[in-house]
Amino acid sequence: MAYELNKKLKSIEPYETLPVTSPVRLDANESCYNIADKIGDIIGKAVKDIEFNRYPDPTAKKVTEAFATFYGIKPENCTAGNGSDELIFLILSSFLEKGDTVVTLSPDFSMYAFYGFLNELKIRNLPKEDDLKIDVGKVAEYCNNNDVGAIIFSNPCNPTSLGVRRQDVIRLVKNVYCLVIVDEAYMDFWGESVIDLTDEYDNLVVLKTCSKNMGMAALRLGFAVAGDKITTALRAAKSPYNVNAVTQAAAAAVLNHKSLIMEYTAEMINSRKQLQNSICELSERYFTIEKVYDSVTNFVFVKTPKAQEISEKLLSRGVAVRYMGSYLRITAGTEEENSIFLREFREILSLL
Numbered sequence: 001m002a003y004e005l006n007k008k009l010k011s012i013e014p015y016e017t018l019p020v021t022s023p024v025r026l027d028a029n030e031s032c033y034n035i036a037d038k039i040g041d042i043i044g045k046a047v048k049d050i051e052f053n054r055y056p057d058p059t060a061k062k063v064t065e066a067f068a069t070f071y072g073i074k075p076e077n078c079t080a081g082n083g084s085d086e087l088i089f090l091i092l093s094s095f096l097e098k099g100d101t102v103v104t105l106s107p108d109f110s111m112y113a114f115y116g117f118l119n120e121l122k123i124r125n126l127p128k129e130d131d132l133k134i135d136v137g138k139v140a141e142y143c144n145n146n147d148v149g150a151i152i153f154s155n156p157c158n159p160t161s162l163g164v165r166r167q168d169v170i171r172l173v174k175n176v177y178c179l180v181i182v183d184e185a186y187m188d189f190w191g192e193s194v195i196d197l198t199d200e201y202d203n204l205v206v207l208k209t210c211s212k213n214m215g216m217a218a219l220r221l222g223f224a225v226a227g228d229k230i231t232t233a234l235r236a237a238k239s240p241y242n243v244n245a246v247t248q249a250a251a252a253a254v255l256n257h258k259s260l261i262m263e264y265t266a267e268m269i270n271s272r273k274q275l276q277n278s279i280c281e282l283s284e285r286y287f288t289i290e291k292v293y294d295s296v297t298n299f300v301f302v303k304t305p306k307a308q309e310i311s312e313k314l315l316s317r318g319v320a321v322r323y324m325g326s327y328l329r330i331t332a333g334t335e336e337e338n339s340i341f342l343r344e345f346r347e348i349l350s351l352l
């Protein structure tokens, strides 16, 4: 008898990424700087000192302390994960039970609904307003009237590049009974974080990643920041050796260089502002660009009915960007990468 996959597995496909061989990669919102160019020796030394025959520290103590120090918060509130991706899965699978309702907003990061589906949760996907902003009052009312177990959203949002102000996030957290998971993957490009409030609200979890402004996507490291009750449960539910020793050692070394990370972050914000201005200028001339959103992240979100065609043409010219339906998402790169993108983009627009 042939082995049969269940229905759930038959209906899913591997997460699609673009080929890593594109010379200009503006498709994954990564940092355009490799911090190892500056402090590679220090990272190398930290990795060399690892006892490779031993299991890693299950509490990831050193790197968790470095992370907490970076943000001026308490390490007791922080749980390390193998990317914040692992933490999203862990939270959805352990804080909710099969059939519980999780609210996602649309559009938002696709992994929330995917992990919700894998964990057999009921996913209620609430559409955002016409301008892609979030009406916090409406969302809170929905959560309270529909027996919702958790709401998860990214702030600022991937892919819309828009942010919800701290006051509004607080209003949501205060006014709902359910768990509120705020994914702040891009918050370092803005500054409306609620990471300092997890002791005040026992239904709040803030997710952070080292993959974006910190430039450590290769290492796979993220953190869940929450109060005692949630943190104790998370630590009990996680797999014991979830963050490997190379990641722990290398990331601790990087996190101790706060000013360097801040410098790169500032440069990426600058790069995004320039990219956004240039795309806005193009939108005045080429009406296929319907809208350029006001980004508070390291990427620019653009509405165009030709998104797919444009992204395919860009890719054939060596420039990778993301397209999603009638939108393009373009990560801010180095000055050179941005100018290559803009040159090719302008030419493609003029030929449409």
Ligand SMILES: *Cc1c(COP(=O)(O)O)cnc(C)c1O
Pocket: 029, 082, 083, 084, 085, 086, 109, 154, 158, 183, 185, 208, 209, 210, 211, 212, 217, 220, 221, 222
């Ligand atoms: C990139 C990204 C992450 C990061 O995930 P990691 O697993 O830490 O690399 C999380 N949430 C959002 C919204 C993202 O865009």
